[in-house]
Amino acid sequence: MDVERIKFERTGGFAGIRLAADFDVSDLPDDLSQTLRELLDALDFPELPAKLTGNESVPDSFTYIITVEAGKWHHTVITGDAPEDKNMQELLELLNRLARKKIKKH
Amino acid sequence: MHNHRHSLECILPEHMLEQIATKGSDAQKQMAMDNISVVYQLRAERAMRASLADLFAPTMPRAADGGKERIIYDVKRGASLPGTAVRREGDPASADVAVNEAYDGSGITYDLYKEVYGRNSINNNAMRLDSSVHYRTGYDNAFWDGKQMVYGDGDENLPAEDRLFNRFTIAIDIIGHELTHGVTQFEAKLVYSQQPGALNEHMSDVFGSLVKQYQSRQTTTEADWIIGAGLFTPNVNGVGIRTMKAPGSAYDDPVLGKDPQPAHMKDYVNTPSDNGGVHINSGIPNHAFYRVAMEIGGYAWEKAGMIWYVTLRDKLGENSNFQQCADLSHQAAGELFGSGSLEQQAVKNGWSGVGITIGGETPEPKGCLEATLRFLGAA
Numbered sequence: 353m354d355v356e357r358i359k360f361e362r363t364g365g366f367a368g369i370r371l372a373a374d375f376d377v378s379d380l381p382d383d384l385s386q387t388l389r390e391l392l393d394a395l396d397f398p399e400l401p402a403k404l405t406g407n408e409s410v411p412d413s414f415t416y417i418i419t420v421e422a423g424k425w426h427h428t429v430i431t432g433d434a435p436e437d438k439n440m441q442e443l444l445e446l447l448n449r450l451a452r453k454k455i456k457k458h
Numbered sequence: 459m460h461n462h463r464h465s466l467e468c469i470l471p472e473h474m475l476e477q478i479a480t481k482g483s484d485a486q487k488q489m490a491m492d493n494i495s496v497v498y499q500l501r502a503e504r505a506m507r508a509s510l511a512d513l514f515a516p517t518m519p520r521a522a523d524g525g526k527e528r529i530i531y532d533v534k535r536g537a538s539l540p541g542t543a544v545r546r547e548g549d550p551a552s553a554d555v556a557v558n559e560a561y562d563g564s565g566i567t568y569d570l571y572k573e574v575y576g577r578n579s580i581n582n583n584a585m586r587l588d589s590s591v592h593y594r595t596g597y598d599n600a601f602w603d604g605k606q607m608v609y610g611d612g613d614e615n616l617p618a619e620d621r622l623f624n625r626f627t628i629a630i631d632i633i634g635h636e637l638t639h640g641v642t643q644f645e646a647k648l649v650y651s652q653q654p655g656a657l658n659e660h661m662s663d664v665f666g667s668l669v670k671q672y673q674s675r676q677t678t679t680e681a682d683w684i685i686g687a688g689l690f691t692p693n694v695n696g697v698g699i700r701t702m703k704a705p706g707s708a709y710d711d712p713v714l715g716k717d718p719q720p721a722h723m724k725d726y727v728n729t730p731s732d733n734g735g736v737h738i739n740s741g742i743p744n745h746a747f748y749r750v751a752m753e754i755g756g757y758a759w760e761k762a763g764m765i766w767y768v769t770l771r772d773k774l775g776e777n778s779n780f781q782q783c784a785d786l787s788h789q790a791a792g793e794l795f796g797s798g799s800l801e802q803q804a805v806k807n808g809w810s811g812v813g814i815t816i817g818g819e820t821p822e823p824k825g826c827l828e829a830t831l832r833f834l835g836a837a
Contacts, residue, residue, distance in 0.1 A: 366699070366737075367623075368732055369715075370731060410604055411639040412599065413599070413603075414599060415733075433599075433601070434537060449615075
């Protein structure tokens, strides 16, 4: 899918430490941006509901907010810690890793 | 149960959202509309969660001998719980340190509740203690899923120089913290949002810290009152995740930022994140407990811990706020040690030290409107 920016935020967790990042997808290495696009396509991200059900937060679990932007279009999805969808699990792991690297640079 | 006017459920109040949806710019209107629907969804979810304990109660596995039974599972970096059983009650130590830490930590937590408070496991009915270690990859967290404990390995998937977190079984107070979420689920059933949620976190920190002190037989002055000591790698400038002695000073790090916990009601943090700041504002009652325990002295689990245990078991309800917790812990202290006793006086002084007067009305935390507008990008 066409995607220009991804905003990612993780809150909650035992430590309660917020992790957030804002990526310009064109700044990412080609293999990563390709993986991201494939995962978003596989999830049919634009059609996902704003809040994914079946992921209600439990004590100390993480909550994730993912916003995908392309031009004036944007879509935000809130999801809990243990999505059943393997693609969503992969997307969260990838965004977590990217967010950690992003923070490291600053 | 006391009834106070202000429940402080001020996260994104609908009237404010509706005002923004009516009077804001186009972008603000859209954001407000989006959030109104989220608020309604969250409310339904909270109501559902409040009945979680009742739903799970009949299916909880029971210890075979009606006492202490632990099973540690290895998820082998997957997400399918509970995983493969690798150490059962009475088995010799494993070669896997996380397995042993989960086993020993849940055992000492069981012992504290049983020997000091007369409680037979999480549900007071010999519930088996199940723990899963090696959950997912690069998972820097631990949680209680309503039935069992789950522990990640921290940042094991990153190069050593980038790692911030060690494995989450490394600190015994984390294990006591997670198990206490289970106790709360069966007793006060504190809703995991806003002040009731911060009290839920607070109770887990209190008994997590008491498990650690009980294990080492530390007095109040010997204890470090740090939650999660040893969890950070040497790459982080911090002593732990939280400190009950001096909330807000556990870490100050260029990567992770600064410990955001307040130690006083005047610094209460209004935020829509983290279920309304449940891991942030817990600093206030945490510090109150620390002050109470220090004033009473000796072993904190004996008197201060007993007052808090009775408050959690018999007094608090699912929507209790800080003021109610203060009043009810004061009441519990009176019942346990006598009206006007030194212990009851210590409870009064402890809460007073964080800006809460027994029998008073806690001022409405300021900044709710500002926090809401900031969340909506309108200010």
